[in-house]
Amino acid sequence: MAKLPPGLKEGDFQAALGEIRKVVGKDWLFTSEEDVALYRDFYSPMWGEDDERLASAALAPDSVEQVQAVVKIANQYSLPIYPISTGRNLTYGGSAPVYSGSIVMDLRRMNRILDVSTEDRSCLVEPGVSYFDLYRHLRQNKTRLWVDTADPGWGGLIGNALDHGVGYTGGDFRDHFDAHCGMEVVLGNGDLVRTGMGANPKAKSWQVYKYGIGPWVDGIFSQSNFGIVTKMGFWLMEEPEMGMRVTVTAARHEDIHKFLEIFKSLAYSQIIKSQMMLASPIMSQRGGTPDAELTRLRVAGAAASSQDWARYAESKKQPFWSATFCFYGPANIIAASWEHTKDRFSEIPGIKFEENETVRFPLTDEQAENVPAKARFGIPSLIAFGSRNASGVAASEGHLDFSPMLSPRGDEILALAAAAAKVYADFGLPMPAVGGAFYHRRGMIMFYTVPTYKNAEANRKSRALYERLLAVCAEGGWNLYRVHARYQAAAVGTYNFNNGALHRLHETLKDSIDPKGVLSAGRYGIMPKHLRGKNA
Amino acid sequence: MRTVFILAGFITILAPIASAQSERTAPAGWNRRWVAPMQGSPAQRGAALFNNWCGDCHGKDPKSAAGTRSLEFKYQGKVPSALEDRTDLTALLVKTIVRKGIATMPFYRKTELNDSDLDALAAYLVKK
Numbered sequence: 001m002a003k004l005p006p007g008l009k010e011g012d013f014q015a016a017l018g019e020i021r022k023v024v025g026k027d028w029l030f031t032s033e034e035d036v037a038l039y040r041d042f043y044s045p046m047w048g049e050d051d052e053r054l055a056s057a058a059l060a061p062d063s064v065e066q067v068q069a070v071v072k073i074a075n076q077y078s079l080p081i082y083p084i085s086t087g088r089n090l091t092y093g094g095s096a097p098v099y100s101g102s103i104v105m106d107l108r109r110m111n112r113i114l115d116v117s118t119e120d121r122s123c124l125v126e127p128g129v130s131y132f133d134l135y136r137h138l139r140q141n142k143t144r145l146w147v148d149t150a151d152p153g154w155g156g157l158i159g160n161a162l163d164h165g166v167g168y169t170g171g172d173f174r175d176h177f178d179a180h181c182g183m184e185v186v187l188g189n190g191d192l193v194r195t196g197m198g199a200n201p202k203a204k205s206w207q208v209y210k211y212g213i214g215p216w217v218d219g220i221f222s223q224s225n226f227g228i229v230t231k232m233g234f235w236l237m238e239e240p241e242m243g244m245r246v247t248v249t250a251a252r253h254e255d256i257h258k259f260l261e262i263f264k265s266l267a268y269s270q271i272i273k274s275q276m277m278l279a280s281p282i283m284s285q286r287g288g289t290p291d292a293e294l295t296r297l298r299v300a301g302a303a304a305s306s307q308d309w310a311r312y313a314e315s316k317k318q319p320f321w322s323a324t325f326c327f328y329g330p331a332n333i334i335a336a337s338w339e340h341t342k343d344r345f346s347e348i349p350g351i352k353f354e355e356n357e358t359v360r361f362p363l364t365d366e367q368a369e370n371v372p373a374k375a376r377f378g379i380p381s382l383i384a385f386g387s388r389n390a391s392g393v394a395a396s397e398g399h400l401d402f403s404p405m406l407s408p409r410g411d412e413i414l415a416l417a418a419a420a421a422k423v424y425a426d427f428g429l430p431m432p433a434v435g436g437a438f439y440h441r442r443g444m445i446m447f448y449t450v451p452t453y454k455n456a457e458a459n460r461k462s463r464a465l466y467e468r469l470l471a472v473c474a475e476g477g478w479n480l481y482r483v484h485a486r487y488q489a490a491a492v493g494t495y496n497f498n499n500g501a502l503h504r505l506h507e508t509l510k511d512s513i514d515p516k517g518v519l520s521a522g523r524y525g526i527m528p529k530h531l532r533g534k535n536a
Numbered sequence: 537m538r539t540v541f542i543l544a545g546f547i548t549i550l551a552p553i554a555s556a557q558s559e560r561t562a563p564a565g566w567n568r569r570w571v572a573p574m575q576g577s578p579a580q581r582g583a584a585l586f587n588n589w590c591g592d593c594h595g596k597d598p599k600s601a602a603g604t605r606s607l608e609f610k611y612q613g614k615v616p617s618a619l620e621d622r623t624d625l626t627a628l629l630v631k632t633i634v635r636k637g638i639a640t641m642p643f644y645r646k647t648e649l650n651d652s653d654l655d656a657l658a659a660y661l662v663k664k
Contacts, residue, residue, distance in 0.1 A: 027650075028647075030646065034635075035646065038635070038643055038644075038645040038646065039645070042637050042642035042643060043640075043642075060647045087645060087647075088642075090642060094642065095645065106645065106647050108645065108647035108648060109647055128647075132588075132592070153592060369597075369600065370600075374600075380592075381592055381600065382592045382593045382602055382603075383600060383601075383602050384602070385593060385602050385603075385640055385641070386602030386603065386605055386606045386640070387602075387603075387606040387638075387639035387640040387641065388605070388606040388609040388610060388639075389605075389606075389609070390609060391609045391612055393609075395606065395610070395638075395639035395640070396639060396640050397639060397640065398640055
């Protein structure tokens with residue numbers, strides 16, 4: 001199964017591996033078929049097919065010095081290296097390389113929490129540190145700071161932030177790249193750089209002020225392949241006195257417009273600071289045989305009237321729209337914010353309010369274990385990773401997240417819902433969920449989950465669905481914010497202003513910072529010069 | 537509105553395991569906040585490894601443990617849904633699932649659980 005890196009002679013490959021072995025030690029260079037198989041993408045949409053992306057070997061350094069030494073060897077032998085952090089970016093490619101034959105550099109052993117500052121409310125971590133790791137560290141040390149965790153708690157702070165991952169808590173924290181402050185990077189050419197204030201080794205402000213002086217370059221190391229991030233600082237949210245999760249529901253199809261206008265007013269003026277999850281229970285179908293009337297209305301899009309939807313919704317006994325979000329802070333501030341929020345939404349006829357739960361901090365271990373919606377209260381978990389949610393159904397085997405970003409306007413949400421409905425109807429599938437989330441400060445992500453299997457024929461159908469969604473969303477101007485490895489080049493191709501000028505700039509940076517093109521070939525469509533025009 | 541009051545006895549706390557090299561004690565069952573020491577007997581190491589790597593999905597409470605809930609649906613009472621309550625697990629089964637994955641549970645790499653860790657984990661889950 002293990003593949004020789006394309007273009008490399010067997011003798012050079014073995015010589016390079018020999019030198020790498022001396023750097024990381026024999027236990028941390030993996031070349032057997034059995035070991036290398038642990039670097040497959042477990043949710044791959046090409047599982048077992050010829051074009052499944054596979055590693056040729058894997059190595060696991062324990063220090064920045066080892067990372068630098070391996071990058072030096074890679075430059076010497078033109079060896080393609082693919083760094084991963086905790087390797088759990090499942091639904092976006094997992095621990096597998098984008099370019100088959102790459103050697104995966106597994107950074108999981110670099111799992112040191114280098115600093116937690118209660119004064120600055122920040123941390124500095126290595127790439128192998130997971131949300132669970134940091135959470136345990138904070139709990140053990142009775143540090144009243146929160147982790148803003150991604151849905152899977154086994155994810156790594158650095159890897160998730162670099163792939164633009166997101167969480168649930170305050171606006172300064174849940175966009176994980178936005179919440180970072182300072183990084184250390186081994187460049188493709190082997191140089192070691194600290195960004196922001198960290199460029200002055202005497203500075204105590206590395207995790208306080210992002211920009212330093214001169215051009216701010218941190219952004220070029222996200223969703224890219226110019227360097228290996230070996231340290232990264234993050235701002236941490238101070239544990240509040242209280243948190244309250246609430247749900248607001250609206251009864252009519254047309255309420256989406258006013259609802260979002262009021263929500264944005266509250267969010268952009270910092271009354272509501274948490275992530276908000278929006279869904280339409282009426283417009284969504286959870287599996288089963290397609291509901292013909294729902295399909296007809298969804299596909300009709302703007303041609304379906306409010307009255308049509310009202311008739312359809314009448315027997316469903318569910319709200320048309322449902323939005324869940326949180327308040328954090330002192331109890332009296334939460335009470336005032338919630339009252340104000342209810343006042344503002346009350347101009348929508350039939351609006352309803354529900355207080356889901358109130359959590360007072362600090363929590364004992366037992367209390368924390370029983371908090372519902374853990375991620376909303378700074379507690380990592382894996383609750384989203386179940387294989388079954390009912391008896392008598394086949395277990396899930398994985399999925400890809402298809403996640404277009406859009407301006408949170410009612411007409412945009414409904415237009416995307418109609419466009420996606422046409423795709424699902426063409427495939428004979430039940431209507432996908434209409435829902436989205438304010439993970440970021442302003443943009444709204446809509447989610448479609450495309451199932452993957454350990455069966456090639458089933459995966460071919462899933463790939464066809466994903467590719468149709470990608471084409472339809474490109475046409476509608478709904479760009480993906482983050483993409484599975486298989487589709488990164490295709491998605492970058494939709495960002496095509498001025499004949500792909502942005503991608504050309506990315507290539508220019510690649511050639512300058514990683515001139516031998518050894519790092520993460522193909523990541524987000526960026527190929528090294530010597531591989532351009534070839535498929536990943 | 538539901539205010540979260542948690543009763544002390546709600547979580548099953550099993551008999552503490554005394555570490556051979558540490559004064560620290562910890563519950564044998566899953567504890568999200570326990571940074572498990574990796575010293576001690578194979579069974580103690582196994583308990584620690586289970587806590588660090590498996591417990592969030594395979595803890596006792598199916599409401600908060602996705603793997604336990606999935607197994608509850610799968611077996612429907614024929615065997616316990618929590619792995620720590622099973623008496624029918626073999627070392628081969630534990631190791632195969634950890635290294636090969638199953639359903640949505642991905643395999644674990646040797647940088648997460650090395651072969652020695654896996655031996656200890658299997659010993660912990662099999663020894664009942």
